[in-house]
Amino acid sequence: MTLEQLPTGQRALIAEVQGEDGLRARMLALGLRAGREVAVIRRANLGGPIQVRVGSTDLMMRRKEASLIQLTVIETLR
Amino acid sequence: MKRIALLGMPNTGKSTFFNRLTGASARVGNWPGLTVDLLSARILLAAEMVELVDLPGIYNLHGYSEDEQVVRHFLEHNPIDLLVVIANATQLDRQLSLVLQLKELGLPIVLLLNMADEARRQGIRVEHEKLGQTLGLPVVMMSAKYGQGFPQAKQTIEHLQKDAVARTADPAAFARDDELEARLERLVSNTVHVPVSASQGLTNRLDRVLLHPLFGLPLFLLAMYIVFEAVYTAGTPLQDGVAWLLDAFKEGYVAPLLGGANLELQSFLLEGVYNGVGTVLSFLPIIVLFFLFMGVIEDSGYLSRSAFLMDAFMARLGLDGRSFVMQLMGFGCNVPALMGTRVMRSRGLRLLTMLIIPFSLCSARLQVFVFVTTAVFSPAAAPLVLFSLYVMSFFAAFLTAALYRRRLPNDEPLLLELPPYRFPTARQMLLRGWQESRQFLKEASGFILLGVVLVWFLTHYPFEVQPASSATLAGQLAEWMAPLFAPIGIDNLMSIALLFGFVAKEVVIGALAVIYGASESALPGIIAAQLGWIEAYSFMLFVLIYTPCLSTIAVLKKESKSGWFTVVAVIWPLTLAWLVSFVFYQTAQALTAA
Numbered sequence: 001m002t003l004e005q006l007p008t009g010q011r012a013l014i015a016e017v018q019g020e021d022g023l024r025a026r027m028l029a030l031g032l033r034a035g036r037e038v039a040v041i042r043r044a045n046l047g048g049p050i051q052v053r054v055g056s057t058d059l060m061m062r063r064k065e066a067s068l069i070q071l072t073v074i075e076t077l078r
Numbered sequence: 079m080k081r082i083a084l085l086g087m088p089n090t091g092k093s094t095f096f097n098r099l100t101g102a103s104a105r106v107g108n109w110p111g112l113t114v115d116l117l118s119a120r121i122l123l124a125a126e127m128v129e130l131v132d133l134p135g136i137y138n139l140h141g142y143s144e145d146e147q148v149v150r151h152f153l154e155h156n157p158i159d160l161l162v163v164i165a166n167a168t169q170l171d172r173q174l175s176l177v178l179q180l181k182e183l184g185l186p187i188v189l190l191l192n193m194a195d196e197a198r199r200q201g202i203r204v205e206h207e208k209l210g211q212t213l214g215l216p217v218v219m220m221s222a223k224y225g226q227g228f229p230q231a232k233q234t235i236e237h238l239q240k241d242a243v244a245r246t247a248d249p250a251a252f253a254r255d256d257e258l259e260a261r262l263e264r265l266v267s268n269t270v271h272v273p274v275s276a277s278q279g280l281t282n283r284l285d286r287v288l289l290h291p292l293f294g295l296p297l298f299l300l301a302m303y304i305v306f307e308a309v310y311t312a313g314t315p316l317q318d319g320v321a322w323l324l325d326a327f328k329e330g331y332v333a334p335l336l337g338g339a340n341l342e343l344q345s346f347l348l349e350g351v352y353n354g355v356g357t358v359l360s361f362l363p364i365i366v367l368f369f370l371f372m373g374v375i376e377d378s379g380y381l382s383r384s385a386f387l388m389d390a391f392m393a394r395l396g397l398d399g400r401s402f403v404m405q406l407m408g409f410g411c412n413v414p415a416l417m418g419t420r421v422m423r424s425r426g427l428r429l430l431t432m433l434i435i436p437f438s439l440c441s442a443r444l445q446v447f448v449f450v451t452t453a454v455f456s457p458a459a460a461p462l463v464l465f466s467l468y469v470m471s472f473f474a475a476f477l478t479a480a481l482y483r484r485r486l487p488n489d490e491p492l493l494l495e496l497p498p499y500r501f502p503t504a505r506q507m508l509l510r511g512w513q514e515s516r517q518f519l520k521e522a523s524g525f526i527l528l529g530v531v532l533v534w535f536l537t538h539y540p541f542e543v544q545p546a547s548s549a550t551l552a553g554q555l556a557e558w559m560a561p562l563f564a565p566i567g568i569d570n571l572m573s574i575a576l577l578f579g580f581v582a583k584e585v586v587i588g589a590l591a592v593i594y595g596a597s598e599s600a601l602p603g604i605i606a607a608q609l610g611w612i613e614a615y616s617f618m619l620f621v622l623i624y625t626p627c628l629s630t631i632a633v634l635k636k637e638s639k640s641g642w643f644t645v646v647a648v649i650w651p652l653t654l655a656w657l658v659s660f661v662f663y664q665t666a667q668a669l670t671a672a
Contacts, residue, residue, distance in 0.1 A: 022142035022423070023491055029087070029137035030493060031172035033259050045291050048390030049399065051496060055171040056200065056272060058281075058496040060386045060399070065491045 001073060003038060003052065004066035011039045012071040014054075019068040031057050032069060079120075080128045080239055081156065085149065085180070086164035087173050088135035089497050091192045095164055095222035096132045097509060099232065116152070124236035131158075134420070139179045139252045144420040150252055153183065157244035161185045162235060167197035167204055167219065170270045175262050177213065183247040187215045188238055190231050194219040196498070201273040209269040223503060281498040288383055295387050301380070302406075305371045306468060309364060309444075310461055314452060316363035321598035324356040328597065342541055346534060349545075349595045354530025354588035355523075357598045361445040361587075362518060368441050369514040370507055372410050377502040381406060385494055395476060396483030398492045401431040405475060408438025412630045416637055426488035429638060433482055433647055434475035436626045436634075439468055442583035446621050449587050453602035454614040463615070467622055474623050474654060521584065529578050529585035533592045536574065546571060546593050566620065566659035567613040567667075576620065582627040612670065616663040623655035 006012055014036050017027050031054040032038070041051040041058065049060045086092045100119035117132040133152060134145040141147045153161075163180055165173040170191070177189055191197075191206060210217035216234050220227030288294055332352060336344050375381060384406065385399025392402050400422065408415035415435045422428040439447070447467055451460040502510075536552035543549040548557060548570070555577070556570035563573040571593050579586040591597070594604045609617070625631065625648050635644040 019491075022140065023493075025138050025140050025142065026491075026493055028259065029172060029175060030495065031169070033262075035263065036171075041285075042289060042291075044289075044386060044390055046390040048393075049386055049492060051285075051289070051386065056168050056202070057172060058498075060382075060389070060492070060494050060496055062389070062393075062492045065493060 001071050002067045003040065003069035003071055004050070004063045006038070006040050006071060006073070008040050008042060010073065011037055012073045013037055014069060015072050016070040017068065018070065019065070023065070023068070027065075027069075030059055031055050037074070038069075038071070080126065080159045080242065081131065081244065082123075082128055082160045082162055082235065082239060083131045083133055083152070083156075083158045084162050084164065085133045086135060087137055087166070087176055089495055090135065090164045090166045090173070091222045092132065092135060092164045094506065095190065095192065095220075095231075096130070097506075098222055098225070098228060100130060116148075123232075124240055126239075128159075128239060131156075136176070138176060141252065143423050148420075150247075153185070153247035154249050154252075155246065157246050158185065159242035159244045160235065160239045161187045162190060163187055164190045164192050164222075167191040167194050168200055168202055170204060171266050171272070172262075174265055175258060178258060178261055178265070181213065181215070182251040184251065185245065185247055186238060186242055188234055189213070189215055189217045191217060191219045192222050194227060195221045195224060203271040205269045205271075209265070212265060212269065223506070284499050285383070285496075288380070289386060294383075298380075298384055298387055301375075302468075303465065305375065306465065307461055309368045309371060310448065310464060313364035313367045314448065316367075317360050317448070318599075320363060321357075321360040324352075324360060325597050325599050328352055328356070342538075345538060345545075345595075346531075350531055350534030350538075350592055351527065353591040353595070353597050354533065355527055357591040357601065358445070358526050358530075358584050358588045359519075360598050361448070361584075362515060364445065364448060365441050365518050366511045366515055368444065369410060370511050373507060373510040374502060376407075377500060377506070379497045379499045382494055382496050386496065389492060395479040396427075396430055396487065397434070397479055398427065398490065400492070400494065401427070401434065401479075404431055404435055405438050405472075408435045408440060410441055412436050412438060412440050412626050413633050416630065416633045419637065422490060424488035424490035426486040427490045429640075429643060430479060430482060430486040430488070432634060432638060432643075433486075433650075434478050436630055436647065436651060437471055437475040437478065437623065439471040439622060440583070440626060442627065443621060446579075446583055446586045447618055449602070450605065450609075450614050450618055453605040454609055454611055467618060470619065470622060470658075474651075474658070478650070478654070521582070525582060526584050526588055529581055530588040530592050533574065533578055533585075533589040537593050545595060552593070562656075565663070566656060567616040567663040568620065568659075569608075569613070571608075572617055576617075576624075579621060580625055580628070582629070583621065586621065612663060612666045615666075616659045619662055620655045620659045623658055624652050626651075 014032060014034050016034055017024055017032055036054050038052055038054045041053050043050045047063065049062050050066055052059050052061060084092060084096055100121050119130050120127055121130055133149050136146045136149050139146065139150060141150050161180065163177055165177060180187060191204060197204065204219065206217045206219050218227060218231045218234050220231045222228065288297060333348060336347060381403050385403050388402040389399035392398055404415045404418050407418055412435055415438065416432055419428045419431050422431065447464055451463045455463050537546040537550055539551050547553055552574045553570065556573050559573050560570060568576065574593060575586050575589040578589045591601050594601060596604050631644065631648060634647050638644060
């Protein structure tokens with residue numbers, strides 16, 4: 001499963017971050033790296049970006065980039 | 079002189095710390111080999127003059143974005159005595175990666191963990207001494223915003239710079255990040271303790287409303303509308319007050335003082351310099367208010383939310399959410415907004431964004447519009463007219479993006495932090511107001527003065543004819559331009575003001591004051607008598623869309639490093655301005671005649 005497919009409100013662990021080097025470096029700097037826990041907080045309308053929480057950082061990313069992040073699902077929130 | 083560089087990721091409060099340490103005495107400096115300007119200040123540290131340089135916020139040292147390249151180039155070529163690294167204490171889980179990379183450079187470093195107050199509120203515990211020992215560098219907790227820990231931070235910096243030896247970074251180290259992720263993981267798990275549910279309750283609750291799938295965007299537009307209305311409602315009485323004061327001062331002191339001088343000199347000083355610069359100065363309260371409101375919105379974190387709300391729409395125009403944020407920044411001044419595009423990595427996206435920013439209704443144009451709308455339209459209609467110009471501003475930008483998107487394609491990913499909502503302190507707001515006023519006064523005393531002097535000369539030479547008549551230089555120039563401006567309802571005298579507006583939009587009202595030989599408080603009446611509402615609106619449409627100012631053109635050239643792009647960025651808005659004014663003027667004329 002990728003981050004793009006992760007249902008809103010569910011948590012998961014990052015298994016692998018794909019994509020070209022520059023993008024991976026940016027994702028790492030924003031806290032997206034293997035082993036970290038992530039959740040999708042909300043999705044914008046009309047195929048817009050998604051809001052992701054990783055650690056204590058909230059970020060927005062497009063669905064295309066989110067599909068580069070492979071996950072292992074751990075549990076459902078609440 | 080010793081040199082200290084300030085470095086950190088975006089959103090760490092780096093500028094807040096810089097302002098606190100320097101007392102906001104920064105100036106923009108040029109650096110060898112850099113095409114961009116960096117903020118720097120000279121301050122006294124431990125009885126020694128030290129130069130403090132504020133480097134752009136970066137995520138890593140790889141050099142994929144222009145900001146990252148700037149930092150690399152600076153550290154490789156300018157010897158520094160101390161590198162002050164600022165990290166956000168609530169986000170050490172990721173921000174320490176930059177510290178680990180910086181350590182490889184072989185420079186002396188002190189690490190300041192900012193926003194200690196926010197970290198404490200969220201229950202995040204940092205063992206900063208242990209962190210310092212592991213990293214082998216001094217670590218200080220502080221809050222640059224409220225000042226806790228600031229004295230210790232300053233002391234540590236003073237202590238370290240005392241016997242520092244300047245050196246440049248090891249160029250080979252920039253690409254080195256072996257096992258960075260593993261080292262970061264170990265470091266964080268040993269020293270940073272985050273509670274299972276870090277409490278960002280307020281931000282979560284606000285986001286639920288402000289990022290609502292249906293109401294988020296209307297709420298944002300409403301918020302912007304309220305800000306502009308508030309600036310207008312609170313600003314215009316203040317502006318009238320300043321205009322009245324300047325008038326009273328002129329009649330009471332300046333005019334009697336010049337009573338003995340010859341007529342040309344009197345006219346030059348009173349109708350040229352005093353009226354021209356005075357009219358521009360009377361806008362100071364509106365400008366300060368505007369930047370105060372913009373500053374609050376900027377610091378609050380709401381701007382990055384607008385990127386989230388607008389990205390789906392902007393993506394269809396070949397832009398992204400950040401382009402929209404830059405557009406909003408452009409409402410203050412186009413120049414910093416253009417420089418803000420440096421965070422974009424793809425050239426297509428950056429150029430397309432730079433092409434639409436000049437359509438943002440900047441504070442200089444706001445002065446012209448506030449002035450003309452209050453003079454020509456009723457108090458009830460004026461705010462709506464003003465708002466319609468903001469709508470036009472977006473329309474022109476979006477139309478331009480739609481037309482040029484295929485020539486400037488991009489596939490840049492969008493990754494943007496959504497920081498928690500914050501409110502600036504009174505101190506930060508005052509500082510901001512002061513900096514903006516200073517900037518405004520500096521401009522008024524510089525090229526605005528030059529502009530009005532030139533306008534005075536053109537409209538008064540030769541001296542024996544009626545000022546601003548067709549026999550003057552300005553009159554002849556205007557007649558020559560008439561075939562161009564008559565079809566859009568702009569008369570000869572107004573076209574002279576437009577010509578000078580090319581230099582800077584602030585000059586437009588100053589020029590009108592000089593052309594009509596009127597003072598700040600009498601000018602609106604004259605303008606109202608001269609202009610019907612159709613002509614006035616056509617004039618404002620032209621001012622809104624055509625080339626913003628010389629500074630903007632200079633920055634467009636410098637940032638794009640492309641001659642043809644700069645030519646397009648000047649010619650296209652001129653053409654569009656004329657077309658829009660033409661269509662509006664001719665249609666309105668036809669409709670009112672029928």
